[in-house]
Amino acid sequence: xxxxxxxxxxxxxxxxxxxxxxxxxxxxxxxxxxxxxxxxxxxxxxxxxxxxxxxxxxxxxxxxxxxxxxxxxxxxxxxxxxxxxxxxxxxxxxxxxxxxxxxxxxxxxxxxxxxxxxxxxxxxxxxxxxxxxxxxxxxxxxxxxxxxxxxxxxxxxxxxxxxxxxxxxxxxxxxxxxxxxxxxxxxxxxxxxxxxxxxxxxxxxxxxxxxxxxxxxxxxxxxxxxxxxxxxxxxxxxxxxx
Numbered sequence: 001x002x003x004x005x006x007x008x009x010x011x012x013x014x015x016x017x018x019x020x021x022x023x024x025x026x027x028x029x030x031x032x033x034x035x036x037x038x039x040x041x042x043x044x045x046x047x048x049x050x051x052x053x054x055x056x057x058x059x060x061x062x063x064x065x066x067x068x069x070x071x072x073x074x075x076x077x078x079x080x081x082x083x084x085x086x087x088x089x090x091x092x093x094x095x096x097x098x099x100x101x102x103x104x105x106x107x108x109x110x111x112x113x114x115x116x117x118x119x120x121x122x123x124x125x126x127x128x129x130x131x132x133x134x135x136x137x138x139x140x141x142x143x144x145x146x147x148x149x150x151x152x153x154x155x156x157x158x159x160x161x162x163x164x165x166x167x168x169x170x171x172x173x174x175x176x177x178x179x180x181x182x183x184x185x186x187x188x189x190x191x192x193x194x195x196x197x198x199x200x201x202x203x204x205x206x207x208x209x210x211x212x213x214x215x216x217x218x219x220x221x222x223x224x225x226x227x228x229x230x231x232x233x234x235x236x237x238x239x240x241x242x
Contacts, residue, residue: 018048018056026065026076027165028131033078033226063162080163081230087164088212096205102147103193103201110147114140114190121186125179130172133179140186167212167219174222177215
């Protein structure tokens with residue numbers, strides 16, 4: 001019985017590893033939008049069996065990152081801009097309240113974690129390491145959800161935020177868009193949390209989450225083949241409400 005349980009646990013771990021590694025590669029553009037992929041090649045790349053890879057691909061397909069076209073193959077989807085904008089809107093509805101609640105309850109340990117994160121963001125930006133900078137950006141926001149015991153909300157967002165996360169990661173490839181903008185906004189948010197300046201904090205969080213709408217035109221222009229479901233005229237004023 002113990003052997004069976006151990007085997008089941010190993011298979012679950014392999015499924016989880018395959019899922020997280022494939023999804024990470026998609027979000028970080030190791031697999032680019034429109035690229036044809038194969039179960040066999042991915043299995044070899046990851047050093048995992050084809051069964052956990054196949055199950056991971058099915059799971060990721062449900063999240064809209066992979067599409068299977070009959071009699072053609074399996075492809076990485078293009079970034080769905082409509083979904084990305086909707087995800088940004090949801091975060092704008094949720095995250096200011098998360099940050100405000102966190103400011104009222106944040107511990108010294110959490111503040112120390114955020115300080116260290118900001119220090120690493122600054123360092124990583126100077127080294128131009130987009131993978132690490134994106135991960136630190138994620139960790140910065142995640143920490144506030146942890147403070148208010150909303151890890152489940154964060155996990156839900158990560159499943160439904162995949163197109164937005166792809167856009168955010170791609171934004172870091174567009175070198176004309178300065179990373180210091182993101183770092184500076186994070187620093188201002190942190191300072192408002194420390195000072196418990198709720199009015200400034202709400203404004204700063206909304207400003208930060210609005211950045212995607214200000215920058216999307218430049219990213220779309222740089223990588224037009226990476227996107228679908230976007231309006232060529234999407235820079236109109238009416239678009240900023242979403």
